[in-house]
Amino acid sequence: MRILYINPNSxxxxxxxxxxxxxxxxxxxxxxxxxxxxxxxxxQGPEDGAAAVAGVRALLPKAREIGAEVIVIACFDDxxxxxxxxxxxxxxxxxxxxxxxxxALLGAPFSVVxxxxxxxxxxxxxxxSYGFGPLCRRIRPSGLAVLEVEAAQPPALARLAEELAMxxxxxxxxxxxxxxxxxxxxAEGLQAASGLRLIDxxxxxxxxxxxxxxLARPLALPGAPG
Numbered sequence: 001m002r003i004l005y006i007n008p009n010s011x012x013x014x015x016x017x018x019x020x021x022x023x024x025x026x027x028x029x030x031x032x033x034x035x036x037x038x039x040x041x042x043x044q045g046p047e048d049g050a051a052a053v054a055g056v057r058a059l060l061p062k063a064r065e066i067g068a069e070v071i072v073i074a075c076f077d078d079x080x081x082x083x084x085x086x087x088x089x090x091x092x093x094x095x096x097x098x099x100x101x102x103x104a105l106l107g108a109p110f111s112v113v114x115x116x117x118x119x120x121x122x123x124x125x126x127x128x129s130y131g132f133g134p135l136c137r138r139i140r141p142s143g144l145a146v147l148e149v150e151a152a153q154p155p156a157l158a159r160l161a162e163e164l165a166m167x168x169x170x171x172x173x174x175x176x177x178x179x180x181x182x183x184x185x186x187a188e189g190l191q192a193a194s195g196l197r198l199i200d201x202x203x204x205x206x207x208x209x210x211x212x213x214x215l216a217r218p219l220a221l222p223g224a225p226g
Contacts, residue, residue, distance in 0.1 A: 064089045
């Protein structure tokens, strides 16, 4: 099982933690992580997303060469997902998409705690296109930039915990989605401090990617040669 994570941004340090978070639930899988060296330092809003797509698409031939069975776009905006899905040799999913699917399967309304307000319209559009808009009570920008989240300094952690507490108190939910790939290494600590069930899109995408690997393999038919 070979799963390839591609982070559309160019910040290599951010990717170390999120790629490790993807490996944790899949100890028997080969989880590979690549950084888009041609992307912006962080994906914050539609302009950054648009600037990143060409660099990610340029990595697809190499992804085919290494035999990637599933490609995961490691940005919560699901940057370029539709275009990359059409161009790739294998299934492509996004970590935002995976988180929403997991929340929907749990059957409960949820809120999303994300980074800057500029990202909210992108997430709203994705929720609508995936059909999960009615389940989302609120998208809550924390006011933190992506690289502030990645740095994981105490003030940023406190701000995320505060926003999660506000979501629990105000939104009528039991589930919250962590709306940034940089939150993946922080998920365990945030969960310990929260009364909500937290869904991290990096781990959710790893589990869904493993399922897709199994579905993509041909099944042996009864009586067929082994």
